[in-house]
Amino acid sequence: MKWSNEVTDWYSLAEKAIHGSNLTPEEGLAVLEADNDEILPIMQAAFRVRHHFYGKKVKLNMIMNAKSGLCPEDCGYCSQSIVSTAPVSKYSMLDKESLLAGAREALARKAGTYCIVASGKGPTNRELDQVIEAVQEITSTMPLKICACLGILKGDQARRLAAAGVHRYNHNLNTSKANYPSITTTHTYDQRVETVKMAQSHGMSPCSGVIIGMRETNEEIVQMAYALRELGADSIPVNFLNPIPGTPLEGTKRTSPIRALKVLALFRFICPSKEIRVAGGRELNLGTLQPLSLYAANSIFVGDYLTTDGQEVTADHQMIEDLGFEIEMCALSAV
Numbered sequence: 001m002k003w004s005n006e007v008t009d010w011y012s013l014a015e016k017a018i019h020g021s022n023l024t025p026e027e028g029l030a031v032l033e034a035d036n037d038e039i040l041p042i043m044q045a046a047f048r049v050r051h052h053f054y055g056k057k058v059k060l061n062m063i064m065n066a067k068s069g070l071c072p073e074d075c076g077y078c079s080q081s082i083v084s085t086a087p088v089s090k091y092s093m094l095d096k097e098s099l100l101a102g103a104r105e106a107l108a109r110k111a112g113t114y115c116i117v118a119s120g121k122g123p124t125n126r127e128l129d130q131v132i133e134a135v136q137e138i139t140s141t142m143p144l145k146i147c148a149c150l151g152i153l154k155g156d157q158a159r160r161l162a163a164a165g166v167h168r169y170n171h172n173l174n175t176s177k178a179n180y181p182s183i184t185t186t187h188t189y190d191q192r193v194e195t196v197k198m199a200q201s202h203g204m205s206p207c208s209g210v211i212i213g214m215r216e217t218n219e220e221i222v223q224m225a226y227a228l229r230e231l232g233a234d235s236i237p238v239n240f241l242n243p244i245p246g247t248p249l250e251g252t253k254r255t256s257p258i259r260a261l262k263v264l265a266l267f268r269f270i271c272p273s274k275e276i277r278v279a280g281g282r283e284l285n286l287g288t289l290q291p292l293s294l295y296a297a298n299s300i301f302v303g304d305y306l307t308t309d310g311q312e313v314t315a316d317h318q319m320i321e322d323l324g325f326e327i328e329m330c331a332l333s334a335v
Contacts, residue, residue: 008034010045017049017272022229028222031266036258046265046296053273056325059299060316061147061277062111064102065306067093067118067127073186076248077174077211077241079307080119086246088307093118093127099134103142109302109313112331113145114138115170117306121187122151132164139165145331147207147235152187152195158202167332168235169199170207173227176220183214196231208233209279212263213241213255221263225270236274238267238297240281242308255281257289264296280305291319 008030013023034042069090071080079086094102099116106114116131123131127150135146148161149170161169173192174180180189192208200206208231210224228236240260243252255263267276277299278286286293290311294300302317304310320327 008038010038010041011048013269014045014048017269018052020272023269025219025222025226028225028266028270029218031269032218032221032259032262034262039258039261042265043261043292043295046268049268049272050276050296050298054298056323057298057328058294058320058325059113059275059277059328059331060109060111060302061113061115061299062102062106062109062303063115063117063301063305064094064099064106065089066099066102066116066131067091067120068307069119071119071121073121073184075174075184075186077183077214079244079247081247084244084247086244086307093130096130096134096137099131100137103134103138103144105303106144107142110317110327110329111144111302112328113147113168115147115149115301117149117170118151119306120151122153123157125157128157128160132160135161135164135166143330143332149207152191153198155198155202158198158204161199162202162204166204168205168207169196170209170235170237171195171199172209172211172237172239173224173231174209174211175214175216176223177227179214179216179220193231196233200232205234206232207235207237209235209237209239209277211239211241211280212260213243213252213281213285214249215252221266222270225267228267228274229271233271234274235277235299236267236271237277237279237301238264239279240285242281242284244308255285257286260285261289261292261296264293268296275299277301280308283309283311291323294320294323294325
């Protein structure tokens with residue numbers, strides 16, 4: 001076994017993060033470029049930060065694909081985009097009863113956050129009405145945090161969602177500003193930033209994350225983490241590309257499990273007090289190392305994603321129990 005002569009003091013990075021000092025870009029790169037033999041010390045340091053802010057609690061989230069396909073955007077990673085030939089279900093916004101049934105299923109899965117997600121550039125007022133009607137009943141009858149992900153918002157739409165009781169709004173940055181035009185051309189990186197800020201200005205907690213594995217550089221991954229810190233994202237879903245056949249990114253090499261762990265540790269160091277969620281692509285990219293991800297992350301999705309299958313819910317519950325961690329049964333008291 002070959003050991004590097006220049007091993008970073010990972011403990012010192014953890015202490016910086018806990019006490020509110022920013023990592024330098026060089027320190028961030030050191031995490032991603034560390035020898036793979038350093039992965040356990042890196043994860044131990046990340047766990048020190050995670051434990052300081054969240055102990056051993058794990059937040060569970062469930063996605064409801066409220067509107068599928070029919071999207072005019074050309075996002076290269078998405079099977080629902082206009083340029084995708086992947087076979088996906090296509091349907092308009094689900095009715096109130098279907099959204100309520102999804103909320104009940106979220107509770108059955110022990111999820112504290114219910115995520116209502118719709119394809120498209122942004123919601124029509126009619127679609128917004130349907131979501132709002134369901135949200136009002138959910139928040140008045142069920143102990144769930146509601147996260148909406150409906151695309152680019154107009155100011156009045158953000159105001160109405162917040163007034164209806166939506167706690168959190170998700171709009172991912174996905175990749176770096178420099179890499180963005182190679183992934184999507186039908187909207188801009190800045191439009192995504194503006195939507196996150198608009199949701200925040202109307203009182204909704206900002207949720208924004210990334211997709212790792214879209215041909216970005218290590219430097220860009222560090223930039224993405226800093227961008228989300230600057231944006232003030234309270235919840236950061238870290239997705240790992242699932243290169244679905246029929247999408248422009250089909251055939252892209254998957255992220256290795258150890259690299260995925262380094263990325264999660266990096267986001268924990270740079271955004272120490274925030275909810276770091278292992279999101280889409282978790283099962284494919286982390287594989288048998290999934291349990292280790294929770295030493296850096298403190299949140300996962302349970303069940304299926306938008307158009308891809310997730311791990312069995314019982315397997316996720318067992319994984320958390322085997323780690324000696326604890327499911328956070330109610331998310332309403334937290335950010």
